[in-house]
Amino acid sequence: MENRSRINDLLQGALDNLLQEDFKRFKDKLSHSDFERKGTIPRGQLENADRTDMKNLLMEFYGGDTAVNVTIEVFTQINLRDSAAKLREEREKGKKLKVTVKPGSLPQGSSNSSSKRRNSHCYEKNREHEIIRASSVITMGTLFKPDKDGQTPQIVVLVGAAGIGKTITSKKIMLDWAAGELYKEMFDYVFYINCREMNLLTKEVSVADMILKHCPNNKTSINHILGQSDKLLFIIDGFDELRFSFDQSEDNLCSEPWEKKPVEIILSSLFRKSVLPESYLLITTRPAALEKLGRCERYAEILGFSEADRKEYFHKFFGNEKQARQAFRFVRENEILFTMCFVPIMCWIICTVLKQQLEKDEDLAQASKTTTGMYVLYLSSLVNPPGSNSKPCKKASLRGLCSLAADGIWKQKILFEEEEIKMLGLDQADALPLFLNENIFQKDIDTECLYSFIHLSFQEFFAALFYVLEEDERMENSGTPKKDVKTLLENYGNSRNYLMLTVRFLYGLLNEKSIKDMEEKFGCKISPKIKLDLIKWIQTYKQTVLSVPSVYDKIICQLEDFRCLYEIQDENFMKNALEPFTKIVLRGNNFTPMDQIVLSFCVNNCHRLVSLEMYACTFRFEDHRTFLFSLSRDQHQDELKHSRVFLLCQALKDPNCKLKKLWLNYCNITHVSCKDLAAVLKTSQRLIELDVGTNGLQEAGVQLLCEALKHPNCRLQRLG
Numbered sequence: 147m148e149n150r151s152r153i154n155d156l157l158q159g160a161l162d163n164l165l166q167e168d169f170k171r172f173k174d175k176l177s178h179s180d181f182e183r184k185g186t187i188p189r190g191q192l193e194n195a196d197r198t199d200m201k202n203l204l205m206e207f208y209g210g211d212t213a214v215n216v217t218i219e220v221f222t223q224i225n226l227r228d229s230a231a232k233l234r235e236e237r238e239k240g241k242k243l244k245v246t247v248k249p250g251s252l253p254q255g256s257s258n259s260s261s262k263r264r265n266s267h268c269y270e271k272n273r274e275h276e277i278i279r280a281s282s283v284i285t286m287g288t289l290f291k292p293d294k295d296g297q298t299p300q301i302v303v304l305v306g307a308a309g310i311g312k313t314i315t316s317k318k319i320m321l322d323w324a325a326g327e328l329y330k331e332m333f334d335y336v337f338y339i340n341c342r343e344m345n346l347l348t349k350e351v352s353v354a355d356m357i358l359k360h361c362p363n364n365k366t367s368i369n370h371i372l373g374q375s376d377k378l379l380f381i382i383d384g385f386d387e388l389r390f391s392f393d394q395s396e397d398n399l400c401s402e403p404w405e406k407k408p409v410e411i412i413l414s415s416l417f418r419k420s421v422l423p424e425s426y427l428l429i430t431t432r433p434a435a436l437e438k439l440g441r442c443e444r445y446a447e448i449l450g451f452s453e454a455d456r457k458e459y460f461h462k463f464f465g466n467e468k469q470a471r472q473a474f475r476f477v478r479e480n481e482i483l484f485t486m487c488f489v490p491i492m493c494w495i496i497c498t499v500l501k502q503q504l505e506k507d508e509d510l511a512q513a514s515k516t517t518t519g520m521y522v523l524y525l526s527s528l529v530n531p532p533g534s535n536s537k538p539c540k541k542a543s544l545r546g547l548c549s550l551a552a553d554g555i556w557k558q559k560i561l562f563e564e565e566e567i568k569m570l571g572l573d574q575a576d577a578l579p580l581f582l583n584e585n586i587f588q589k590d591i592d593t594e595c596l597y598s599f600i601h602l603s604f605q606e607f608f609a610a611l612f613y614v615l616e617e618d619e620r621m622e623n624s625g626t627p628k629k630d631v632k633t634l635l636e637n638y639g640n641s642r643n644y645l646m647l648t649v650r651f652l653y654g655l656l657n658e659k660s661i662k663d664m665e666e667k668f669g670c671k672i673s674p675k676i677k678l679d680l681i682k683w684i685q686t687y688k689q690t691v692l693s694v695p696s697v698y699d700k701i702i703c704q705l706e707d708f709r710c711l712y713e714i715q716d717e718n719f720m721k722n723a724l725e726p727f728t729k730i731v732l733r734g735n736n737f738t739p740m741d742q743i744v745l746s747f748c749v750n751n752c753h754r755l756v757s758l759e760m761y762a763c764t765f766r767f768e769d770h771r772t773f774l775f776s777l778s779r780d781q782h783q784d785e786l787k788h789s790r791v792f793l794l795c796q797a798l799k800d801p802n803c804k805l806k807k808l809w810l811n812y813c814n815i816t817h818v819s820c821k822d823l824a825a826v827l828k829t830s831q832r833l834i835e836l837d838v839g840t841n842g843l844q845e846a847g848v849q850l851l852c853e854a855l856k857h858p859n860c861r862l863q864r865l866g
């Protein structure tokens with residue numbers, strides 16, 4: 147029998163860590179299910195229970211030990227797998243409660259209204275959980291720091307790749323603010339607006355409605371809130387997920403917070419400051435939607451995990467010292483895998499796969515080089531966990547998931563209704579808890595249950611899978627138009643942004659190993675014909691739209707194209723697809739270390755390529771220490787100290803590299819990178835022109851290059 151006071155603490159901790167909406171779902175599940183054949187706790191008692199009441203109810207009704215079992219069971223049933231695992235783990239760990247952040251766990255909220263310090267939608271700081279990157283949270287405090295001229299930006303855009311942690315960061319900002327640790331003086335009210343929920347609003351709303359939605363019992367103070375708009379912060383999370391157009395004319399915008407308009411006009415009015423002009427906005431978005439957002443005063447990029455963070459993450463994930471060390475050592479020695487881990491969601495996926503391989507005593511070397519490959523391995527680990535008796539995910543469920551995902555991507559829809567889930571047979575135990583999350587929303591006085599994929603990137607993955615499956619493998623639901631890959635590519639070509647990751651996964655799924663894995667692990671046949679469609683599309687589309695044949699040679703100029711080609715990892719495909727291209731020109735890109743690996747791969751596999759020109763690009767190096775990376779002009783120079791072309795230089799030293807001309811202008815190349823470039827000059831048999839004009843090389847840098855010029859192997863004819 148476990149000690150009662152410890153169980154008390156365990157349960158309290160577990161419930162305190164739930165988000166308000168999850169706590170609501172917890173109560174709802176409890177009121178409908180008969181656990182341990184004890185009947186149900188009366189609804190009346192559950193309804194108004196706060197977390198402490200709930201803990202007491204559970205302990206009284208089920209008794210100490212069983213209360214923990216029931217809680218774990220409910221967490222599992224409502225899809226809070228991490229919370230269930232954590233509670234199970236803590237119970238087993240014995241008396242010592244260790245603070246462990248499990249990957250996938252989000253900052254948690256509190257339902258206890260008395261504990262809320264300022265407004266009803268603020269999150270209480272979680273006492274036990276800290277986001278892994280807590281040490282660098284300090285830089286979140288400078289997001290709204292005045293610039294050199296003393297101007298405080300009113301709109302800050304937090305940009306970052308899929309799964310880099312934008313949502314986590316937004317919620318962490320809420321938590322820290324609510325705990326009085328961040329922006330204490332600056333903001334009195336902070337509102338978290340989730341863009342995928344905004345897509346659901348069909349009725350006209352006002353800014354005041356949006357505020358009221360977050361503090362429904364607070365009607366009397368709305369005027370007070372609106373009256374001090376310079377103390378308001380709106381966090382608008384997931385701008386890229388909005389399916390509206392923001393091309394509104396000035397006359398359309400609203401100027402009064404009570405004015406009711408369609409949601410796209412309300413949001414446009416906030417972005418363009420025609421309403422509550424003194425309020426502050428923090429907008430998170432994937433880079434692809436930046437253009438749609440227009441010009442803002444400050445941009446900050448989330449960099450992801452540094453090397454030290456990755457190590458810390460592994461240790462927290464595995465909990466077991468020996469396994470963590472073994473897995474980390476393996477990843478550390480695999481440059482590509484280790485680089486992928488800078489994206490937290492990839493860290494989570496890689497850790498999950500490795501943990502399972504370790505538990506099954508399998509060879510760790512099965513890990514993949516590409517994001518798609520890792521998603522395939524992750525899915526297979528989900529449907530077939532070690533030691534589980536659960537049946538593997540049925541093919542029909544997988545087809546249903548693909549159909550749902552593709553239909554959603556097409557309509558820019560991330561939340562799905564219960565009927566859609568049922569219609570596709572996804573309400574079964576082999577699909578629902580594994581791939582879909584339940585989301586409870588307040589709709590007027592009722593609550594509504596909607597579903598989303600465990601992460602948007604999984605929806606994008608399944609959508610891509612839909613397009614590459616053999617025709618007879620697909621389950622086209624009658625209501626939606628027949629979709630083929632050509633239509634997808636055409637639309638991607640026209641409007642890139644929201645289809646970007648889906649198309650990238652599409653390339654990845656056509657990789658030989660992915661095709662084999664999908665067939666072996668899921669029994670899914672991928673159509674080989676799609677590769678031909680893809681090559682044809684690249685050749686015609688690129689030649690007409692992206693290349694400029696009359697000037698110099700044929701040019702390819704989108705980093706995203708290389709990311710796709712990297713995913714397919716197919717030499718023949720590359721040869722065919724890149725046949726016409728002799729020159730790469732990239733402007734204004736911000737290269738992550740993974741992007742350098744991607745570019746290097748393509749440079750070495752693009753057989754007719756002779757020239758690589760980069761202008762105003764930045765190259766982030768592994769040893770960054772800052773979580774956020776400001777792209778505002780005022781901080782640009784300082785932050786770019788680490789711009790380094792190390793990984794690219796590694797590729798240029800490869801004897802396969804055909805490059806003759808390399809231009810790196812305005813790229814913040816310093817003497818540190820000159821060391822890498824000098825090594826290229828001493829090795830490359832083909833490079834005859836290097837232009838590193840308009841960079842801060844300093845004397846030390848120039849000296850390094852000059853020394854390299856004297857090297858007997860150096861073939862350089864022009865140094866700019």
Ligand SMILES: Nc1ncnc2c1ncn2[C@@H]1O[C@H](COP(=O)(O)OP(=O)(O)OP(=O)(O)O)[C@@H](O)[C@H]1O
Nearest residue numbers: 249250277278279308309310311312313314490491
């Ligand atoms: N700082 C962090 N510590 C631990 N895990 C993290 C952290 N940041 C992100 N993660 C993990 O990565 C997952 C994805 O993070 P998040 O949803 O915040 O990404 P995002 O940038 O909003 O992605 P998207 O643009 O695709 O919506 C989280 O569910 C969590 O598992």
